[in-house]
Amino acid sequence: MLTLDGVLESLQPLLEQFRTAAAETDRSGRLPLWHLRELGRAGLYRLAVPLERGGLAAAPELVWEVHESLAAACGSTHFVQAQHQGGLGFLLRGNPDLLQEAYLTGERLCGVAFAHLRRPQSPVTVETTADGWIFRGEAPWFSGWGLLDEVVLAGRDERGQDIYALVPLAQPSIEMRECPQLSAIQASATVSLRLHELVVPKAALVLTQTLEEMARRDFRSQLGYTALPLGLVREAATFVADERIRRCLEERGAELRQRALAWVDDPAEALEIRASANLLALQAAQAAVISCGGQANQLQHPANRLLRESSFYFLTQLNAPLRAVALEKLVPSSREQDWGRAFA
Ligand SMILES: Cc1cc2nc3c(=O)[nH]c(=O)nc-3n(C[C@H](O)[C@H](O)[C@H](O)COP(=O)(O)OP(=O)(O)OC[C@H]3O[C@@H](n4cnc5c(N)ncnc54)[C@H](O)[C@@H]3O)c2cc1C
CATH class of the missing domain: 1.20.140.10 (Butyryl-CoA Dehydrogenase, subunit A, domain 3)
Structure with a gap:
């Protein structure tokens, strides 16, 4: 059984490994997947999750301390795991039934693609159908390509409402497009996602909200x-x-x-x-x-x-x-x- 002390103890040697390898990780195009898996095994993804959802409900001060330490050790590793935790945050807030145990152990990993909604015209649009939605366009930023399994993807519908859905990345309707080389966190494997008539069923809905x-x-x-x-x-x-x-x-x-x-x-x-x-x-x-x-x-x-x-x-x-x-x-x-x- 995972305890808070146990998590902190398991994280320490990991952080040291990440720090030692930070320069090498930075030079690579994609950080090693084991970084994300080991963080999950150590219990990081449970820290801020409520007890009734399988989490550890750690105090905010402790969660903060862990995030600072990880960001200090390796910015790229922190950034990609933060996408996963950001995805879990959306699931918890909008549709906790989608939050499976495998996300907490790190066996399954999800990222997010929603920042584009802040642009004056969302480059991702959503058409409502009887069974769900069709997503079209291009999400300009998605970190974790080749590392993460799913994405909480958002687009704007005909009524100006934003639809967030949990979508598997490995499907023909999602085409990855490489970003030009980044000056920082190149190892975050950041790409853009081109959506070709991406059909999303109602069951995948995470939440809806306005801008x-x-x-x-x-x-x-x-x-x-x-x-x-x-x-x-x-x-x-x-x-x-x-x-x-x-x-x-x-x-x-x-x-x-x-x-x-x-x-x-x-x-x-x-x-x-x-x-x-x-x-x-x-x-x-x-x-x-x-x-x-x-x-x-x-x-x-x-x-x-x-x-x-x-x-x-x-x-x-x-x-x-x-x-x-x-x-x-x-x-x-x-x-x-x-x-x-x-x-x-
Ligand atoms: C390496 C990298 C990885 C990323 N990974 C992800 C990811 O995994 N998922 C994700 O969702 N996002 C991701 N992002 C997006 C990131 O969180 C920011 O949203 C993004 O960097 C902002 O830049 P932009 O060019 O997309 O937006 P901009 O076009 O610069 O817009 C940002 C905001 O500024 C406003 N704005 C634009 N121009 C002006 C102006 N002249 N005056 C006042 N306001 C203005 C816009 O309306 C908007 O609110 C990533 C970004 C980078 C660089």
Whole structure:
């Protein structure tokens, strides 16, 4: 029987292995599948799941700590397992009956493809039929191709409602298209998914929601993903020899972590925390590069990887409010910020 202590104990040696192999993983086009399977075997995918669904209902502080540690050890591994956990989050929220034990053990893995809904015109459209839906178009971002079995795929229907469905990836109606080479998290096996009259039965429905509902929930995931840049700050600080600077990075990271864990429901505060963490990660990674000197300009150097990953963290969960707050943080122009109220 899995216990919280048991999970933490099993995760420690895994994190060390991931950290040691991080440069090699970064250079590869796809991280090893065993990373995701072993995380499942260790119990990671149960941590935040309620007890009645086979989970461990761990305290948020503990879940946060694990995510920071994993992001610190290997950004690519964290990012792909986060897609799986994101998929499980959708199942739990919308249709928990679809959440099978195999997803919790990591024997079956699913990702997500929904970020495109934030674009003014969804590139994935959905036609309603008597038995379900037909999905068409192209989902521009899907991470985990060749690693994950299924995807929680979303598209917009004729009434402007967004349909999220659990869909197997291995089927002729889904064509993978390679993305141009990425500068960071290349090992996430990120592709776009072209949908050729993809027929989805009603039983595969995960949830429906409007764009406004999605925008209201975005704040929560933008805040949750703050553990990634803060994990990076932690790792980058280890490369900074100047103790004063290192301590300053650690303290500012700890401050943001505390604010994130104390967050209740204020969208503006969520954006502020996330954008501040993104900026701190960029500063920490650049400080690591400066501390390591010329060798840090080599792609395989850990500080170089952290710098590239810190830039990527500005892009994930990017929506219009986060874009505005992040730009203002980066280049303060004294523009009044009221994005937090935009979707209130
Ligand atoms: C490597 C990688 C892997 C990814 N993997 C996944 C995945 O597995 N699943 C998934 O669902 N998503 C994934 N994403 C998507 C990611 O979470 C973000 O949604 C994406 O990076 C945002 O960029 P974009 O070009 O798609 O969106 P953009 O077109 O930049 O739009 C983002 C937001 O900004 C707004 N916006 C655009 N231009 C402006 C402007 N000029 N002023 C104000 N607002 C503007 C848009 O309306 C939208 O709300 C991935 C992204 C990357 C880079």
